Amino acid sequence: MRIVVQEAPFDFAAEAQGFSRGLSGMGAVVTFSGLVRDDDGRLAAMEIEHYPGMTEKAIRAIAEEAQARWSLGDLLVIHRHGLLAPGETIMMVATAARHRAEAFEAAEFLMDYLKSRAPFWKKELTADGAEWVAAKDEDEAALDRW
Amino acid sequence: MDVLYFAWVRERIGLPKERVETSAATVRELVDELRAREARYEAAFADLSALRVAVDQDLADFDAPLAGVRELAFFPPMTGG
Numbered sequence: 001m002r003i004v005v006q007e008a009p010f011d012f013a014a015e016a017q018g019f020s021r022g023l024s025g026m027g028a029v030v031t032f033s034g035l036v037r038d039d040d041g042r043l044a045a046m047e048i049e050h051y052p053g054m055t056e057k058a059i060r061a062i063a064e065e066a067q068a069r070w071s072l073g074d075l076l077v078i079h080r081h082g083l084l085a086p087g088e089t090i091m092m093v094a095t096a097a098r099h100r101a102e103a104f105e106a107a108e109f110l111m112d113y114l115k116s117r118a119p120f121w122k123k124e125l126t127a128d129g130a131e132w133v134a135a136k137d138e139d140e141a142a143l144d145r146w
Numbered sequence: 147m148d149v150l151y152f153a154w155v156r157e158r159i160g161l162p163k164e165r166v167e168t169s170a171a172t173v174r175e176l177v178d179e180l181r182a183r184e185a186r187y188e189a190a191f192a193d194l195s196a197l198r199v200a201v202d203q204d205l206a207d208f209d210a211p212l213a214g215v216r217e218l219a220f221f222p223p224m225t226g227g
Contacts, residue, residue: 034227049153051219054203079226091227111227117205119219120226121153132154135223 001067001075003059005050007082012089019076019094026073028100030107032093038086042126048090050081051119062113070106072097077110081120112142147212149176151190152221155197158190166218173199173218174208190220198223 004010016031023029036046059077066075073096080090093110097103122133149166151159170176177194180187191197194208200219201210212218 051150051152051200051203051221054200054219057203058205115227116224118226119152119200119221119224121222122225123153132222133225135225140223 001063002077003056003063004076004078005052005055005059006078006080009080009088010078010092012092015076015078015092016094019074019096023073023096025098026096027098028103029094029096030100030103032107032111034090034092034111036084036086036088036090042128043086043124044127045086045125046084046090047123047125047130048081048084049121049123050079054119055079055081058118059114062110062117065113066095066106066109069109070095070097070102072102072106075106075110077114079114079118079120109146112139112146115139116143147215148217150217150219152219154222155190155220159186168212170212172208172212173201173206173210176212176218177208196222 012033020029063075063077066072076094078092084090093107095103095106097106116135116139124131124133147166148163150163156162168176168179170179177191181191198221199206199208201215202217
């Protein structure tokens with residue numbers, strides 16, 4: 001299991017390839033990456049604030065829960081903070097399992113929990129000013145299925 | 147104890163972290179103390195349903211006891227991923 005919280009960009013393809021190497025007995029790797037989305041062409045940048053210390057602790061707890069629920073060969077979470085431009089990669093998860101169902105489910109579980117339980121806050125910066133992204137009720141509701 | 151603020155809570159209170167001496171027994175009691183102190187705290191804590199709290203870096207609720215707590219943090223619902 002590897003958890004990385006960093007400001008610097010990372011190479012998604014290289015990380016995905018590195019993750020897939022050296023796995024033993026695993027038949028499935030699922031990767032997900034989240035990008036800075038510009039809905040209407042007005043986004044100048046996204047600023048991501050986090051809670052150093054708690055961030056790593058919270059992600060580790062979520063990852064350990066995923067490992068307890070599914071039989072995973074390995075698991076990776078990378079999440080950035082700081083100032084990001086539209087289209088930049090914010091974060092990624094990767095899961096490895098014997099079969100794809102487990103790898104997909106574990107990746108979805110990680111994403112649902114990272115969204116609402118890891119202490120990150122997104123702020124959208126546009127020409128008109130800055131606005132904190134509000135948490136959505138559906139993101140909270142997504143946790144109920146687990 | 148150290149009290150930390152994040153996102154718009156930090157902006158409304160005007161600082162990221164402060165040392166608070168209190169005899170409040172619970173998070174809720176401390177919030178009431180702060181709200182009575184200055185308008186910027188009242189502005190940040192007006193609607194507790196819009197806030198989350200972490201006690202020693204674990205999510206907690208507003209009735210959590212403060213005895214022995216070293217670090218308290220207030221922030222809006224998280225928007226990671």
